[in-house]
Amino acid sequence: MNKLICALILWGMTGLALAAGGHGPALLEANVNIGNKTSLQRGARLFVNYCLSCHSAQFMRYQRMATDLGLDDSVVKDNLMFTTDKIGDTMKVAMRPADAEKWFGVAPPDLSVIARARGADWLYSFLNGFYLDDTRPTGVNNLYFPDTAMPHVLSELQGYQQLKDHGEEAGHASHAAPLELAQAGKMDEAEYRQATRDLVAFLVYVGEPAKLVRYRVGFWVIAFLFVLFVATYLMKREYWKDVH
Numbered sequence: 001m002n003k004l005i006c007a008l009i010l011w012g013m014t015g016l017a018l019a020a021g022g023h024g025p026a027l028l029e030a031n032v033n034i035g036n037k038t039s040l041q042r043g044a045r046l047f048v049n050y051c052l053s054c055h056s057a058q059f060m061r062y063q064r065m066a067t068d069l070g071l072d073d074s075v076v077k078d079n080l081m082f083t084t085d086k087i088g089d090t091m092k093v094a095m096r097p098a099d100a101e102k103w104f105g106v107a108p109p110d111l112s113v114i115a116r117a118r119g120a121d122w123l124y125s126f127l128n129g130f131y132l133d134d135t136r137p138t139g140v141n142n143l144y145f146p147d148t149a150m151p152h153v154l155s156e157l158q159g160y161q162q163l164k165d166h167g168e169e170a171g172h173a174s175h176a177a178p179l180e181l182a183q184a185g186k187m188d189e190a191e192y193r194q195a196t197r198d199l200v201a202f203l204v205y206v207g208e209p210a211k212l213v214r215y216r217v218g219f220w221v222i223a224f225l226f227v228l229f230v231a232t233y234l235m236k237r238e239y240w241k242d243v244h
């Protein structure tokens, strides 16, 4: 009986999830390739230049990044480190979280594991989803994160987009490509898409080492418990052997 109830609840939730997924604009496909080191290197450069002022990546060490991305420590030091001069440091944010919260209303979250929380396609869509909106304090809104507090920090590269259908609510504009360029930036559309793809690839990579660390710790915890179990069992046998 209990099983039946569980099954019914699960079935109901799947239906709800599907219904929820049906709303809002479809995600763009990120198509990242984290095996491509030059893409990751470009992504790292964008990240430290445009994101690290507000967001940290506290599980990522510069040195680790240098090794994984095939960069010399000195290259990383000279080009990618702005918030510290120690190569062993993690990617800390330049701003104090309390200040950030005062300025934006919400503290910008750490981005170490954002790729796993949101998925690569969502991140890519988000970075391509900013459009002009005078009703927002930042002057922009986002198709995939309505009323976000984050400004369009890549506007100098992308320029500004606007909704194709003026006056239409973002949530209803679910047809393909609801945005169009209103004001050009330094990059054309293809270049900007590639830049955001590189950035998302970097964020996906940043999410992986953190996972590996957790798995490694988890492995040793289980190994420790196993050894402890064997020792306890042998001791029990030793203590009880003369009792019978």
Ligand code: HEC
Pocket (backbone or CB within 6 Å): 046, 047, 050, 051, 052, 053, 054, 055, 104, 106, 107, 108, 109, 111, 114, 118, 123, 126, 147, 148, 149, 150, 151, 153, 154, 199
């Ligand atoms: C000027 C500060 C600032 C900069 C620079 C900035 N962000 Fe943000 N970001 C924010 C704030 C504030 C939020 C919280 C938005 C909210 O919750 O409404 C945010 C939210 C986000 C989120 C959503 C997190 C979630 O809730 O799931 C992502 C993803 C993100 N930022 C990525 C980036 C990337 C990538 C860059 C660099 C290109 C960047 N941000 C640069 C301020 C910033």
